[in-house]
Amino acid sequence: MIKRLIPFAKKYKKAFILAFLCVVGETVFELVIPVLMANIIDIGVAQKDQHYIIMQGVLMxxxxLIALVLGILYSRYAAVAGQGVGFEIRKTEFEKVQNFSFSNTDHFSTSSLITRLTSDVTIIQNAxxxxxxxxxxxPFMFSMALFLSIKMNAKLALIFIVVAPILGIGLFFIVKTVGPLxxxxxxxVDEVNTVVQENLIAIRTVKAYVKSDYENEKFEKINQELRTHSEKAFRYSVLNMPLFQYMMYTTIVCILFFGSQMIFDGEMKVGQLTGFLSYVLQILNALMMISNVFLMLTRSLASCKRIVDVLDEVNNLHDPIDPIIEMNQGEIEFKNVSFKYKESAQENVLSNINLHIEPGSTVGILGGTGSAKTSLVQLIARLYDVSEGEILIDGHNVKDYSLEYLRDQVGMVLQKNTLFSGTVKENLLWGNKEASDEEIKWACKQACVDEFIENFPEGYDTYLEQGGVNVSGGQKQRLCIARALLKHPKILILDDSTSAVDTATEASIKEALASLKGTTNIIIAQRISSLQHANQIIILDNGKIHAIGNHExxxxxxxxxxxxxxxxxKGVDL
Structure with a gap:
C-alpha cells in the first residue's frame, strides 16, 4: 500500500537523503559518547589524569553539539519532505476528483472525500x-549499540536474548489490535463530517422546523461512536509505553545485579558497566522507537488505503484518441438510448429513447417527478455515459468529442443552482474568463439579472457568500443562467431553472432565449406555461418517451x- 505513495516522494528525494544522513550522523556521535564516558571512568579517574578527563569531556x-546540529538539520529536511509529499498527494488526489464522472463521485460521500483530502493526508505527513x-x-542505533555492548561484554549481553522476544510478542498483539480500530x-470521522456538513448546509431548515434537539442527538450518537473507537484504539496504543518501561527497568536491574557480580569477580570494570548501561538504554530506546513507528505506520496504513482508493478509482469517462473539437450546429439525436446509474441495477432509468432535436430549435421536456428528465439531459454533456445506444451531436457520437470541448459547447444550468464564494463578477466569469464587461452586461440583461444587480451597493463587485446564501432563489437562478449564456454555447440546457422567478421575468427570459441564434435550447420545466412556445415538447413517463409534439x-x-x-x-373553482 505504501509503495503506491512512493512516487510522490521522488520530487523530494534530496530532502529525504539529507534527512537520512543527518539521522545517521546524529546517531553515530551519540553512540561515541558512552565510549568516552567509560574511558573517563576507567582511565582518567582510575589514573587520576585530570588532563585526560578534560580532553575526553571536551570530546563528549x-x-x-554536532549531534544537536544534525538533529536540527534533520528537522528542517524532514519538514520539507513530509509537507512536500503531503502537498503532492493532496494535489494529485484533488485533480483526480476533478476528473471524476458523476458515477465516480457516487462511490464516495462528499464528507469522505473531504476527510481523505485533509485528515488522511495530514496523518501521512505526520508519519x-x-x-x-x-x-x-x-535500527541503526539498535544494531550499533548491540554490537558495541556485545564487544564490551558478550556474557552480559545475553540478557537481550530473553528481553527482545517478550517485547516483540507484546508489540505484535498491540499492533494487531489497534490496526482495525x-x-x-x-x-x-467521515460520518461526523457528514452530519456536520448536512447540518450547516440545511441550518435554515433545521431552525425553521425547530429540529436542533434532533440534530444534536444525531451528532451526539455518531460523535460517541468516534469517541468509543478512539478511546479503545489509544487505550491499546498506550500499553506500548508501560510494557517497554517495565522491560527496561527489569533489564537494568538484571544488568546491575549480574554486572556487580562480574565486578566483584574481576571480570568487568566499573566504567565498562556504566558504558554498558548507556548502550542498554539506547537499545531499549531504539526498540521503543521501533514500536512507536509500527503504531504510527499502522494508523497511516489505514489512511494510505483510503487515499489509494481515490487514486485507483477508475474514471469511466475518457477522451478518444483523436477527439473532435468542432461543433457547428447543435443538432442532437438519441438512438435507442438506455441508461442506468449502476451496471448491477436491474432496471433502466431511461429505456429505448429515440429522439431528434433540430439545430437552433427550442425543445421542452415535461414529466412527473422521477420520470428521468434530468438523467436525459445529463447524457448530452457526458456527465454520465449511456448504457446502451448512442447520442449524436452534429452526426458525431458524443464519445468522439473532447470532453472539455463538449462541455464547453453545452451550457447547463443544473436543477441545483450553485454559486461560489466570491464577487458576482467572479461567478459570472466561470462561463467565460475572457468575457468583457460589455459581454457580462449583455448576458445579465438576457437573464434579467440587470433588474436587481443595480440595487446592490457594489454592483458586480458584490460579494456572494458560499453557495450564494445572501441572494434569493430567483436571483441565484438568473445569475446561473447569465453564467451559462456567457459561454455562447451551441446547446443550452435549463433544468427547471426558472421555477423561482415570477411569470413576468420568466417570459422575459424566454423571449431572450428565443432570440439567440444558432443555439439549441432544451428546457425542463414543471409548468406548461414555460414550454408552450417550444418547437416540440417531449413527455417523459417512467423513463420512456410517452409523446412528442408541439403545444397544440x-x-x-x-x-x-x-x-x-x-x-x-384552467385552474379549479374556488
Missing part, C-alpha cells in the same frame, strides 16, 4: 515528519398533457 561536548527519524535511527476511527398537438391528442394543462392553466 563536541559530539553532543513522515515524526516517523522518518526513528525509522532510520532506531484506526480504520474504524477514520470511517467515524399534445393538447389535442395526449391525455397526460391534457391532465397537466387542466390542473395548471
Amino acid at each position: 561536548a563536541v559530539c553532543a 513522515i515528519c515524526n516517523g522518518f527519524r526513528p525509522l532510520v535511527r532506531a 484506526f480504520r474504524f476511527m477514520q470511517s467515524n 398537438e399534445l393538447l389535442k391528442n395526449d391525455e397526460i398533457y391534457q391532465e397537466i394543462y387542466d390542473s395548471q392553466l
Whole structure:
C-alpha cells in the first residue's frame, strides 16, 4: 500500500537523503559518547589524569553539539519532505476528483472525500515528519549499540536474548489490535463530517422546523461512536509505553545485579558497566522507537488505503484518441438510448429513447417527478455515459468529442443552482474568463439579472457568500443562467431553472432565449406555461418517451398533457 505513495516522494528525494544522513550522523556521535564516558571512568579517574578527563569531556561536548546540529538539520529536511509529499498527494488526489464522472463521485460521500483530502493526508505527513527519524535511527542505533555492548561484554549481553522476544510478542498483539480500530476511527470521522456538513448546509431548515434537539442527538450518537473507537484504539496504543518501561527497568536491574557480580569477580570494570548501561538504554530506546513507528505506520496504513482508493478509482469517462473539437450546429439525436446509474441495477432509468432535436430549435421536456428528465439531459454533456445506444451531436457520437470541448459547447444550468464564494463578477466569469464587461452586461440583461444587480451597493463587485446564501432563489437562478449564456454555447440546457422567478421575468427570459441564434435550447420545466412556445415538447413517463409534439398537438391528442394543462392553466373553482 505504501509503495503506491512512493512516487510522490521522488520530487523530494534530496530532502529525504539529507534527512537520512543527518539521522545517521546524529546517531553515530551519540553512540561515541558512552565510549568516552567509560574511558573517563576507567582511565582518567582510575589514573587520576585530570588532563585526560578534560580532553575526553571536551570530546563528549563536541559530539553532543554536532549531534544537536544534525538533529536540527534533520528537522528542517524532514519538514520539507513530509509537507512536500503531503502537498503532492493532496494535489494529485484533488485533480483526480476533478476528473471524476458523476458515477465516480457516487462511490464516495462528499464528507469522505473531504476527510481523505485533509485528515488522511495530514496523518501521512505526520508519519513522515515524526516517523522518518526513528525509522532510520532506531535500527541503526539498535544494531550499533548491540554490537558495541556485545564487544564490551558478550556474557552480559545475553540478557537481550530473553528481553527482545517478550517485547516483540507484546508489540505484535498491540499492533494487531489497534490496526482495525484506526480504520474504524477514520470511517467515524467521515460520518461526523457528514452530519456536520448536512447540518450547516440545511441550518435554515433545521431552525425553521425547530429540529436542533434532533440534530444534536444525531451528532451526539455518531460523535460517541468516534469517541468509543478512539478511546479503545489509544487505550491499546498506550500499553506500548508501560510494557517497554517495565522491560527496561527489569533489564537494568538484571544488568546491575549480574554486572556487580562480574565486578566483584574481576571480570568487568566499573566504567565498562556504566558504558554498558548507556548502550542498554539506547537499545531499549531504539526498540521503543521501533514500536512507536509500527503504531504510527499502522494508523497511516489505514489512511494510505483510503487515499489509494481515490487514486485507483477508475474514471469511466475518457477522451478518444483523436477527439473532435468542432461543433457547428447543435443538432442532437438519441438512438435507442438506455441508461442506468449502476451496471448491477436491474432496471433502466431511461429505456429505448429515440429522439431528434433540430439545430437552433427550442425543445421542452415535461414529466412527473422521477420520470428521468434530468438523467436525459445529463447524457448530452457526458456527465454520465449511456448504457446502451448512442447520442449524436452534429452526426458525431458524443464519445468522439473532447470532453472539455463538449462541455464547453453545452451550457447547463443544473436543477441545483450553485454559486461560489466570491464577487458576482467572479461567478459570472466561470462561463467565460475572457468575457468583457460589455459581454457580462449583455448576458445579465438576457437573464434579467440587470433588474436587481443595480440595487446592490457594489454592483458586480458584490460579494456572494458560499453557495450564494445572501441572494434569493430567483436571483441565484438568473445569475446561473447569465453564467451559462456567457459561454455562447451551441446547446443550452435549463433544468427547471426558472421555477423561482415570477411569470413576468420568466417570459422575459424566454423571449431572450428565443432570440439567440444558432443555439439549441432544451428546457425542463414543471409548468406548461414555460414550454408552450417550444418547437416540440417531449413527455417523459417512467423513463420512456410517452409523446412528442408541439403545444397544440399534445393538447389535442395526449391525455397526460391534457391532465397537466387542466390542473395548471384552467385552474379549479374556488
